Amino acid sequence: MSAKVWAFALRSLARQPGRAILGILGVAAVGALLFDMLLLSRGLLVSFRALLDAAGFDVRVIAADAPAFARPRIADAEAAAAAIRALPEVDEVVSLRLGNASVTGPDGRAHDVFFLGADAQSRRRPWILLEGRDLGASEAAPPALVVNRQLAKALGLRPGAEITLRGDCARGAATAAPPVRFRVSGVVSFPFDEPKAMTAGTRLRDFGQTCGLDERGDVDIFLVASREGAAAAAVRSIRALRSDLHALSNDEIVARFQQVGFSYFRQISAVLSSITLFFGFLLITVLLTVSVNQRFAEIAALRALGFTRARVVLDVLAQAVLLVGTGGLLSLPLGLALARWLESILHAMPEIPADMHFFAFEPRALLLHAMLLAVTAVLAALYPMRLVSRLPIAATLRSEMVT
Amino acid sequence: MLPAVLLFAAAAVPSTPPSILVSRQLLASEHLAVGDVVALSGDARGSRAREFRIAGVYEPVPDPARLGAAALEVRLHLPDLLDLTADPADPVAAESVRSINVKLASGADVEAFSRELGARVPGLLVRDLAGADDADVTFVVLDRFHLAISLVTVIASSIFLLALMVMLVDERRDTVAILRLIGLRRRRIFIQVLAEGLVIALAGALFGVALAVLLEGGFNRFFQWRYDTALVFVRVTPAIAARAVSVAVPLGILASVAASWSLLRRGAMALARR
Numbered sequence: 001m002s003a004k005v006w007a008f009a010l011r012s013l014a015r016q017p018g019r020a021i022l023g024i025l026g027v028a029a030v031g032a033l034l035f036d037m038l039l040l041s042r043g044l045l046v047s048f049r050a051l052l053d054a055a056g057f058d059v060r061v062i063a064a065d066a067p068a069f070a071r072p073r074i075a076d077a078e079a080a081a082a083a084i085r086a087l088p089e090v091d092e093v094v095s096l097r098l099g100n101a102s103v104t105g106p107d108g109r110a111h112d113v114f115f116l117g118a119d120a121q122s123r124r125r126p127w128i129l130l131e132g133r134d135l136g137a138s139e140a141a142p143p144a145l146v147v148n149r150q151l152a153k154a155l156g157l158r159p160g161a162e163i164t165l166r167g168d169c170a171r172g173a174a175t176a177a178p179p180v181r182f183r184v185s186g187v188v189s190f191p192f193d194e195p196k197a198m199t200a201g202t203r204l205r206d207f208g209q210t211c212g213l214d215e216r217g218d219v220d221i222f223l224v225a226s227r228e229g230a231a232a233a234a235v236r237s238i239r240a241l242r243s244d245l246h247a248l249s250n251d252e253i254v255a256r257f258q259q260v261g262f263s264y265f266r267q268i269s270a271v272l273s274s275i276t277l278f279f280g281f282l283l284i285t286v287l288l289t290v291s292v293n294q295r296f297a298e299i300a301a302l303r304a305l306g307f308t309r310a311r312v313v314l315d316v317l318a319q320a321v322l323l324v325g326t327g328g329l330l331s332l333p334l335g336l337a338l339a340r341w342l343e344s345i346l347h348a349m350p351e352i353p354a355d356m357h358f359f360a361f362e363p364r365a366l367l368l369h370a371m372l373l374a375v376t377a378v379l380a381a382l383y384p385m386r387l388v389s390r391l392p393i394a395a396t397l398r399s400e401m402v403t
Numbered sequence: 404m405l406p407a408v409l410l411f412a413a414a415a416v417p418s419t420p421p422s423i424l425v426s427r428q429l430l431a432s433e434h435l436a437v438g439d440v441v442a443l444s445g446d447a448r449g450s451r452a453r454e455f456r457i458a459g460v461y462e463p464v465p466d467p468a469r470l471g472a473a474a475l476e477v478r479l480h481l482p483d484l485l486d487l488t489a490d491p492a493d494p495v496a497a498e499s500v501r502s503i504n505v506k507l508a509s510g511a512d513v514e515a516f517s518r519e520l521g522a523r524v525p526g527l528l529v530r531d532l533a534g535a536d537d538a539d540v541t542f543v544v545l546d547r548f549h550l551a552i553s554l555v556t557v558i559a560s561s562i563f564l565l566a567l568m569v570m571l572v573d574e575r576r577d578t579v580a581i582l583r584l585i586g587l588r589r590r591r592i593f594i595q596v597l598a599e600g601l602v603i604a605l606a607g608a609l610f611g612v613a614l615a616v617l618l619e620g621g622f623n624r625f626f627q628w629r630y631d632t633a634l635v636f637v638r639v640t641p642a643i644a645a646r647a648v649s650v651a652v653p654l655g656i657l658a659s660v661a662a663s664w665s666l667l668r669r670g671a672m673a674l675a676r677r
Contacts, residue, residue: 019570033552033559072446244448263630267626272552283566286566287566290570290574342551345544346544349541349544349545
C-alpha cells in the first residue's frame with residue numbers, strides 16, 4: 001500500500017475523531033487483555049522451567065512417583081548416590097533431605113522454618129549464595145547454616161550470627177532430638193521459596209542431628225547435573241541402573257507440569273483470548289461498516305472521479321489496520337501494567353515460589369499478539385470491504401442525491 | 404486415598420480376600436470391574452503384595468487443587484492398610500496413623516476441645532477443619548483474579564458500547580433536529596434517550612444472563628470431560644445474575660446519555676446543519 005492510501009485512510013479516520021478514538025481505545029483494552037492472556041498461557045511454564053534450571057541441575061531422582069506428602073524416601077542414599085555419580089553421563093549428584101524446624105525469635109515467638117540438608121562436598125548447591133560464605137566441608141563447631149533473606153530479616157541474622165533450631169522432620173511426628181546451635185555462614189536464595197517462607201539449609205549430617213534421625217541415610221531427592229547436554233541419556237542410565245527409583249529430566253518435569261499443574265490458567269487464557277479476539281473483531285467490523293454506510297455517497301463520488309475499486313477497498317483495509325495497529329501498540333504498555341496488577345493478585349496464592357510468575361514475557365507472545373491482531377484487522381475489514389467493492393456508482397449517487 | 408499403594412495384576416483366588424473400593428477413574432484406566440481381585444503393594448517393587456477384592460466404585464470428592472491429575476485412588480479398611488504399609492522393622496508402625504478425624508457433638512466448643520486434647524496428649528496437632536486453610540486462600544485469590552478480569556472486560560465493553568451509541572446517535576442526528584424544530588424541548592428528548600438507553604441496557608443485560616445460563620451446561624460438560632472430574636466450573640446464581648444486571652444497566656444508560664450529550668447541547672439549527 002502506498003503512502004497516499006495511508007494518508008487518505010488517516011484523513012478518513014480523522015474526520016470522525018470521537019469514533020476513531022473510541023475504536024482505538026476499545027482495541028487497546030481488548031489487545032491488553034489478549035496480551036495478558038498470551039503471557040498467562042505459558043507464564044507459569046516459562047518461570048517454572050527457569051527455576052528448575054536456576055541451580056544447574058537437570059535431572060531429579062525420587063523414590064516413587066507419588067505426591068510429596070506420601071512419597072517414600074530413597075533408602076541407602078549414600079550407595080545410590082555413589083552409583084549414580086559413577087555413571088559417565090553424570091557430572092554431579094547432590095542428596096537432599098527436607099524437613100521442618102522451629103526457632104524462637106528475639107520477641108519470644110516461635111517461627112516455623114523450612115529446613116533442608118544437602119551434601120556439602122558438591123560444587124553446585126541447591127541454593128544461590130547472596131552474602132557471606134557457603135557451607136564448607138569442614139566439621140566446625142557450631143555447625144554452619146545458610147538462611148534465606150526472609151529468615152535473616154525476621155531474626156535479624158547476619159553471617160556469623162548464631163541461632164538454635166529444634167528439628168521437626170518426621171512429617172508431623174514429634175522428635176526427641178535436642179535443639180542444635182548453628183552459626184549462620186551465609187544468606188542465600190532458595191529457588192523454590194514461597195514469598196513468606198523462612199528457609200534454612202545445612203549439611204546432611206547436621207540436618208540428621210537436628211532432626212534426631214538415625215544413620216540409615218535416607219534422603220528425599222537426588223539433584224543430578226548431567227554432563228553437557230546429556231540429561232536424557234543420564235535419565236536413561238539412571239533408570240537402567242536403579243529401576244526402583246524415578247529419574248525425571250527437567251524437560252519431563254515441565255511436560256508433566258504442563259499437563260496437570262495449573263492447567264486451569266491455560267484453559268482460562270484460551271477462553272478469554274478467543275472472547276477478546278471476537279470482541280475486537282466485532283468492534284472493528286461495526287465501526288468500519290457504519291462508517292462505510294455513512295460514506296456511501298462519498299465513496300461513489302470518488303469512484304466516479306476515477307478512484308479504482310481496489311483503491312477504495314484498500315482505503316477500508318488501511319483504516320482497519322490503522323485502528324488495530326494504533327490500538328495494538330497502545331495495548332502493550334497497558335497489558336504490561338495490567339499483568340503486573342494481576343500478578344500481584346495471583347501471587348497471594350499459597351505455595352507459589354517467589355520467583356515463579358503467572359505472567360512471563362516471551363518474544364513469541366509478542367509475535368503471536370501481533371499476528372492475532374493483524375488477522376483480526378483483516379477479518380474485520382472483510383465485510384465493509386465487500387460493501388465498498390460492490391457499490392453501484394450511478395445508483396448510489398442517484399439515491400443519495402434524492403435523499 | 405492411598406497414592407503410594409501400587410496396583411498389580413488381577414488374579415482369581417479361592418478364599419475371599421478383603422474388600423476395597425476403587426475410584427471410577429482407576430477402574431476405567433486399569434479396565435477393572437467390581438468383583439475383580441487385585442494385588443496391592445506398599446512399595447514400587449511390589450514386595451509384600453496382598454490381594455483384595457473390588458467391592459465397589461466411588462466418585463472421589465472433587466478437589467480443585469488437583470485439577471488435571473487423574474484420581475487413581477483405592478480405599479481400604481484401616482487394618483488392611485496398616486498391614487500393607489507398616490514397616491516390619493518398626494514395632495509401632497502398625498499402630499500409627501497420620502491423622503484422626505473427630506466429629507464433635509452438636510454445640511461443642513471446638514477451641515475448648517482442642518485445648519483439652521492438646522493438654523492430655525502433648526505433641527498432638529489439633530486442627531479445626533472448619534477454619535480457613537490454604538485451599539480457601541487459593542479460591543479467595545482466584546475470586547479476586549476473576550473479579551479483576553471482569554473489571555477489565557467491563558471497561559472494554561463500555562468503550563465498545565460507547566462507540567456503538569455514538570454511531571447510533573450520529574445516525575439519528577437529523578431525527579433529533581426535526582424533533583427540536585417541531586417544538587420538543589431538550590428535557591423531553593433527554594428523557595426519551597434515557598428511556599431508550601434503559602430499554603437497550605436491560606434487554607442487553609437480560610440477553611447476556613440468558614446466554615450465560617444457556618452456555619453454563621456446555622462449559623461445565625466440556626471442562627468436566629476435559630479434566631475427568633465432577634467439579635462444577637460455572638454456576639450462574641441469582642446473586643451473580645443480579646450483580647451483572649446491576650453493573651450492565653447503569654453502564655448502558657450512562658453510555659447512551661454520554662453519547663447523546665453532544666446532540667442535546669447543540670441548537671436545533673446547528674443539528675439541522677443550517
